[in-house]
Amino acid sequence: MKITRADVEHVAKLARLELTEEEAATFTGQMDAILAYVEKLNELDTAGIVPTAHAVPMENAFREDVATPSIGIDNALANAPSRVDGFFRVPKVIE
Amino acid sequence: MKYQAVIGLEVHVQLLTNSKIFCGCSTKFGAAPNSQTCPVCLGLPGALPVLNKQVVEYAIRAGLATNHSIAPRSVFARKNYFYPDLPKGYQISQYELPICINGHLDIEVEGEAKRIGITRIHMEEDAGKLVHADVPGVGDDSCVDLNRACTPLLEVVSEPDLRSADEAVAYLKKLHQIVVYLGICDGNMEEGSFRCDANVSVMPVGSDTFGTRAEIKNVNSFKFVKQAIEYEIERQIELIEDGGKVVQETRLFDPNSGTTRSMRGKEEAHDYRYFPDPDLVPLVISDDWVEDVRLSLPELPASRLARYQTELGLPFYDAEVLTATRELADYFEACLALYPQAKPVANWVMGEVTRGLNDSGLAITACPVTPELLAELLKLIDAGTISNKIAKTVFDEMWQSGKAPAVIVEEKGLVQVSDTGEIEKIIDEILATNQGQVDEFRGGKEKVFGFFVGQVMRASKGKANPAVVNDLLLKKLKG
Numbered sequence: 261m262k263i264t265r266a267d268v269e270h271v272a273k274l275a276r277l278e279l280t281e282e283e284a285a286t287f288t289g290q291m292d293a294i295l296a297y298v299e300k301l302n303e304l305d306t307a308g309i310v311p312t313a314h315a316v317p318m319e320n321a322f323r324e325d326v327a328t329p330s331i332g333i334d335n336a337l338a339n340a341p342s343r344v345d346g347f348f349r350v351p352k353v354i355e
Numbered sequence: 356m357k358y359q360a361v362i363g364l365e366v367h368v369q370l371l372t373n374s375k376i377f378c379g380c381s382t383k384f385g386a387a388p389n390s391q392t393c394p395v396c397l398g399l400p401g402a403l404p405v406l407n408k409q410v411v412e413y414a415i416r417a418g419l420a421t422n423h424s425i426a427p428r429s430v431f432a433r434k435n436y437f438y439p440d441l442p443k444g445y446q447i448s449q450y451e452l453p454i455c456i457n458g459h460l461d462i463e464v465e466g467e468a469k470r471i472g473i474t475r476i477h478m479e480e481d482a483g484k485l486v487h488a489d490v491p492g493v494g495d496d497s498c499v500d501l502n503r504a505c506t507p508l509l510e511v512v513s514e515p516d517l518r519s520a521d522e523a524v525a526y527l528k529k530l531h532q533i534v535v536y537l538g539i540c541d542g543n544m545e546e547g548s549f550r551c552d553a554n555v556s557v558m559p560v561g562s563d564t565f566g567t568r569a570e571i572k573n574v575n576s577f578k579f580v581k582q583a584i585e586y587e588i589e590r591q592i593e594l595i596e597d598g599g600k601v602v603q604e605t606r607l608f609d610p611n612s613g614t615t616r617s618m619r620g621k622e623e624a625h626d627y628r629y630f631p632d633p634d635l636v637p638l639v640i641s642d643d644w645v646e647d648v649r650l651s652l653p654e655l656p657a658s659r660l661a662r663y664q665t666e667l668g669l670p671f672y673d674a675e676v677l678t679a680t681r682e683l684a685d686y687f688e689a690c691l692a693l694y695p696q697a698k699p700v701a702n703w704v705m706g707e708v709t710r711g712l713n714d715s716g717l718a719i720t721a722c723p724v725t726p727e728l729l730a731e732l733l734k735l736i737d738a739g740t741i742s743n744k745i746a747k748t749v750f751d752e753m754w755q756s757g758k759a760p761a762v763i764v765e766e767k768g769l770v771q772v773s774d775t776g777e778i779e780k781i782i783d784e785i786l787a788t789n790q791g792q793v794d795e796f797r798g799g800k801e802k803v804f805g806f807f808v809g810q811v812m813r814a815s816k817g818k819a820n821p822a823v824v825n826d827l828l829l830k831k832l833k834g
Contacts, residue, residue, distance in 0.1 A: 274626055276437055313430040313452075313631040319639040325372050325409035328379030336392045336501070345490050346388040347498035350439045353485055 263292035357560040358595075360588045361568075362523050362553060363515035366530060367508050368540045369481065369548040370413050376480050376507035377404030377447065384546055388486075388500040396505035398442030403634055406431075410507040411454070411638065413539040414478050415648045417509055418455030420533050420655055421473055425645045429454045431478075431635040434627045439499055440483040448510075450629040453477035454638070460533075461657070462525040471526050472514030481506040509539075515554065515565065520584035524577050527551060532656050536681045544575050551580055555587045556601065566591070567601040571615050574608045583608040587615050659684055667697035676705050682719045686726055693730035703729060707750050715754075724753045732760040740764060741771050744817055773820040775827060778811070781819070782827055785810045796832050804828070 268288045272279050279287065330336075333346050342349040375382055378395035394402035418425050432450035458473035483501040490498050511530060517523045531549055535542040542549050556568035569591070574583045591601050606615040654662075656678045663674035678684045687704050694700060708729070712719060724732075732749060735741050741749060741764055752763045764770055772778060785807060786793055792803045811824050 270626075274435070274628070313637050314633065314635075316636065318636045321405060321636050322408035322411075323379070323405045325374055325407050326379060327374040327381040330380045330391050331393050333387065333389050336389045336397060342496075344493050344496075344498060346390075347486065347490060347493075347500055348389070348439075349493060349496050350499055351497070352495050353439055353487075353497045 263288055263295060267291075356596075358557045358588075358592050359560045359562070360518060360520075360584075361515050361556050361558060361565050362517035362519075362584060363568075364511075364513045364517065364523060364526065365552045365554070366511040366513075366527065367481075367550045367552075368417070368511060368534050370410055370507040370509065370539055371541055372407060372409050372413070372507055374407060375505040376407050376410050376478065377505055378402075380502075380505065382506050386502055388498070389502060391502040392504070396442075397501060398444070398504075404447060404632075406635060406638070407507060410478055411640070412648060413507075413537075414454045414476060414509055415640065415645060416537050416539055416652060417511070417534060418458065418476050419645070419649055419652060420537055421455075421458040421460055421476070421511070421530070423455035423458035423473065423476060425640055426452060426454055426456060427640055427642075428452065429477075429638045429640070431632045431638070432629045433632045434479075434629055436625075436627060438482070439497065440485050440501075440504070442483070442501060442504060446480060446482065447632055447635070448479035448629075449477035454640070460526060460529050462522065462529055464519070464521050464525050469516075469522065471516045471522075474512045474514055476509050476511050479508050479510055480504070481508050515556075520581045520588070523553065523584055524581050527577060527580060532679070536653060536656055538653070538681075544577075547575065550575055553580065553584055553587075555584055555591070557588060557591045557595070566595075567603050569601065569603065569615070570605045571608050572605060572618070579608060579610055582610075582613045583615055586613060590615065653681065656681075656684075663697075667691075669697055669701055673698075673701045673705065677701060680719070686719050686722065689726035690729050690733075693727060694733045696733075699733055699736075700729075703733065703750075707747060711750075711754050723755075723757050724750065728753050728757075728760060735760055735764065739771060739773060739820065741769055742817070742821055744821075745769050745771065748817075769818065771820050772815055772818045773823050775823060778815070778819050778823055778827055779831075781811055781814045782807075782824075782831055785814065786831060793832065804832070807832070 265284060265288050268279070268284055268291060272284070272287075337343045337346070337348065340348045370376075372382055374380060375396055378393050380391045380393050380396055383391070395404055415425055429449060430452040431447055433445040434448045434450070435445040437444055453475045455476035456474070458476065460471050460473065462469055462471055481503050483499055483504040486498040486500060513526065517526060531542055534540040534549070540548055544550070551574050553571045553574060554568045555571060556566040558564060558566045569587060571583050571587055574580045587606070594601060605618045607618050608615050659678045660674050663669045663677060664671060667674075669677070676683075677687045683704070686708075687700060690700050690704065691697060708719075708722060708724065711717075711724070712722060717723075729750075732746055732753070735749075736743060736746050745764075746760075749760050749763050749769060752758070752767070753760060756763070758766075789807075789810070792806055796803045796807075807828050808821070808824060811828065812819055812821070
């Protein structure tokens with residue numbers, strides 16, 4: 261797989277990252293090299309092998325349906341850059 | 356050209372749990388903004404989600420009730436996107452391996468039965484809520500309340516098997532009825548406990564290639580679903596007729612105008628980059644677990660509807676009304692257990708009980724006339740203690756006071772008079788003072804018979820036994 265400049269720009273946009281011309285060029289090369297390295301795995305025959313969903317061989321970690329105290333409005337908003345009336349305040353979201 | 360609509364529905368069912376899907380915060384509706392939050396649902400660094408077992412149980416229930424296979428192994432995945440109501444920058448959902456697959460529901464529209472496929476049901480967390488107005492001092496900004504973030508949802512995805520707005524509504528109502536029957540959702544559409552997105556496209560009649568679809572969001576009542584889909588079908592047909600092309604996009608339904616409009620800023624193709632959530636281990640569901648849930652399922656509305664007709668001999672109409680909600684059907688059955696005559700019980704439940712509930716705005720579960728009281732009342736009618744007419748008076752009195760019907764009958768002196776001597780006395784008086792009508796009757800005008808019955812009943816204040824009155828009157832008039 262060849263990573264193109266367009267791929268990098270697309271991924272950057274999805275991640276809300278603004279890249280300079282130079283960065284975009286650098287990352288295109290780096291990402292391409294990383295994928296080329298991982299490409300080696302494609303040499304293995306994985307037919308009939310279940311995809312790994314989790315690295316730890318464990319299943320079914322549950323909690324019971326019991327409501328526990330929350331941390332309180334002030335704690336919840338402690339790190340908010342801006343708040344109003346118990347809400348997080350964010351720039352206008354247009355729908 | 357003639358066009359055929361193709362519709363698929365995605366329904367979000369909010370589950371009736373005490374706590375959120377991945378943390379212990381309460382899910383109670385209407386709390387102060389952000390008061391039901393913790394590091395997990397706020398998406399704070401290092402916080403780890405732990406799955407609420409009840410959510411899995413409810414998902415299995417929903418799956419079995421809608422004829423799904425329960426996946427022995429399913430996996431949670433991250434759906435990545437940015438929006439201010441989603442603190443982690445991803446929603447925990449299920450993607451390639453959902454918990455329920457290959458289900459269906461049977462609907463009926465205008466007497467025609469149809470099977471609607473359901474592709475899958477998966478579990479996921481809800482996002483928070485954006486508030487745009489009504490907050491003093493916020494100016495042009497938006498406000499975020501994360502109480503709803505991490506609330507458990509089931510997403511039920513239908514196949515594109517629906518062909519009209521009416522079919523879509525029939526399917527939705529059926530699904531709504533089932534999740535409420537199962538006790539896994541309160542079904543409150545206004546509060547968003549049962550929400551629907553509709554994928555709508557049109558194609559020429561006879562074609563087997565679907566047209567480009569638009570996804571309509573924000574339809575939160577059955578009426579709006581019908582309106583939104585009908586509007587969207589018209590819009591797409593007009594667009595094509597005018598030489599235009601339907602674009603794949605998300606459209607918002609506006610209940611005020613009954614129209615849909617394109618959501619700006621969402622044109623960018625969705626690229627959610629799903630991957631298995633490393634914070635959650637795979638979910639393995641044993642056959643035993645599935646069987647346990649199957650055994651715990653309540654009788655579903657479709658089965659009750661059939662049973663009321665075949666076993667109880669009720670007409671379709673009665674059976675449908677009585678099984679509309681689980682609570683109403685439970686009330687009916689509780690009364691039937693004490694007074695095993697289906698039709699009279701059905702009549703009273705659909706008549707006086709329903710009227711009383713409508714007038715008072717009470718729910719059936721809060722009905723002041725309990726199934727026990729209603730059964731006692733019906734027994735009094737059977738025993739001839741009171742007439743059907745008086746029974747309605749007693750019913751109203753029970754509704755007010757909650758007293759037993761026998762007590763009310765005693766206190767108010769409502770016992771039916773079946774004593775022939777007493778009734779004869781009344782009849783003789785009526786006949787004597789209405790000689791004109793007596794002559795008319797004897798002259799062949801039998802219609803005046805009703806007049807006499809009415810007079811006697813009135814004179815006895817409704818307490819005379821109507822059968823006895825009829826008998827005696829006939830004898831006296833003809834004799």
